[in-house]
Amino acid sequence: MTSTMLSDLGRSATRAPLPGRPVTFRDARIEMAHGAGGKASRRLVEGLIAPLLGMTPGEPLTDAAAIEVGGVGMALTADTFVVRPLRFPGGSIGDLAVNGTVNDLAVSGAGPLALLVTLVLEAGLPTALLEAEMRALGAAAAAAGVAIVGGDTKVVEHGKADGLYITTAGLGCADRRLQLSARSVTAGDRIILSGPIGDHGITVLLARGDIDLECDLRSDTRGVWPMVDALAAAVGAGVRWMRDPTRGGVATALNELARDCRLGIAIDEERVPVRDEVRGACELLGLDPLHIANEGQFLAVVACGRADEAVAAIRATPGGEAAAIVGEVRTEPARTVLAMSGFGGSRVVDMLVGDPLPRIC
């Protein structure tokens, strides 16, 4: 789901590595920021983990690895969920664990076939809590139309986990209507966003009770496959690239796109849907909504001439009513994301730096 995860370093053997400076990791210890999905996460994964695991450096980031077996195209992805608190308005770790993994498959252009679920349980965990989360997992999988076919259960001593951690692995079948690649993105292509951003991150932040702010906000946790399916039916190969902007938010996802397609991304800030509650909380907390995690939205790059059809298809699907064209791809400035304000000004939008929102998924 999040764009700087290890999962986002799927191999694609037919492509040459991207040029660029090799990333190095020099921190002596792991810090919370290394899990936040921003620049520090990228340094850890690209500078240390991926090379030692034998993964090809400099590959474009994707949400799931593409695998071909006996002529059948498949996608494979895995995510671990450590969200705190376990339950929050609109959702819980159980449905997050299904939706996050199914969405990684969806934005890779794959419909979900099967899920595996593994659990780390802390000794002393009330059975009622585990039962509620297993029920949420089962319900989310049923809603997504995907079978849970296996998994694993481990128990650690009290104090060695925070209630429970869930890992979900997903296998998907590549949808032949879609041919996605950051390298097929062209100047003039439009950036489409499926709906309002920041709901999940701000909801979880407020659910922790550390901040004295009340508002009626719910996580957007939701499977995006029905929207992706509608998009594929409407414009097919007119879709060039997709991503679900989870940890690190829209800003991080678009910066990765800019890097991978070697072009510039310009977004019109006034067109980016943001609820008043999210905007207000971000202003109070000094956060940028573009950096806040989402769990039920996706970004798509669509060929210019097909963008209106694409938006109409997403809007006609439940959850996609607020879909909008929010920007475009430009030749300059290359590898940069610019946000244009209503007053003709612009600012560079960087990836998430630091760790304003730990354990958001």
Add this chain to the structure above:
Amino acid sequence: MTSTMLSDLGRSATRAPLPGRPVTFRDARIEMAHGAGGKASRRLVEGLIAPLLGMTPGEPLTDAAAIEVGGVGMALTADTFVVRPLRFPGGSIGDLAVNGTVNDLAVSGAGPLALLVTLVLEAGLPTALLEAEMRALGAAAAAAGVAIVGGDTKVVEHGKADGLYITTAGLGCADRRLQLSARSVTAGDRIILSGPIGDHGITVLLARGDIDLECDLRSDTRGVWPMVDALAAAVGAGVRWMRDPTRGGVATALNELARDCRLGIAIDEERVPVRDEVRGACELLGLDPLHIANEGQFLAVVACGRADEAVAAIRATPGGEAAAIVGEVRTEPARTVLAMSGFGGSRVVDMLVGDPLPRIC
């Protein structure tokens, strides 16, 4: 890997559910024993988790789920590793995480195609430790000839994990030479064990330093696919069933077989290879070697007339030199494992009860 895990409840849609009493889970809280791979684990998984996740009750236990996509048979499995300590003589969590998952595929009759790796890191973890484990993971994957194609990295606060937890998901390609099913097991079939048991469990227990006992023992952590491959080449469909006896040991694996094939299993205790160090430690600690976890052995049921060829094939493969026929399948007493002693006596061998060895993998 371990036989009472959630992963062992793979669907096999072509089979009717097994008859038998439904398992119920009534414990109010999760305890360490629920993760030990024995009876308590089975109650948790079969009585609570699997039904809520929509998995078919009463299905035979398997180590990986069988999936067919576009006519291609595949196996899918996932395991989480929480072993303590992270390093022990002969191995570490990194190579355990690869071998455990690759072995689950192997005993399901599938060669490994791709792995995903997800990490839960504790803030404050020394980078050098993470680096060593990523190196171990990469080396084990290279040795098994399997590519790591993706994953995820999360960080939790100091004290919310025990250094690091690793989850590996594996996709394998079903080997057409093998047709494995507990229901194809027939009275007269032979039980084959690939080598000495208990090395992993006793090594990890001693590595914790809680017990004042020194001996020169190493974990058997190892990929068993080369042995399985040799077995398949030698006797093909003569192999009826396989299992890697991890958590819960040989006793638990054979009890599950007895339940699933509805026959009796008789093992000749004198033929079960056990090193003197393991036997001695077990005597001192009041443990049965048949309950101790292994990470580089497998059990196979082979048609009577092919058993000698099968043993010869395993013995000719590195790691399998001590393979032996250790027992046979009988009609009576059904659903029971008996150990026959050298003096003509016999004892019932039950599944692991309680939790003598927490966090062994």
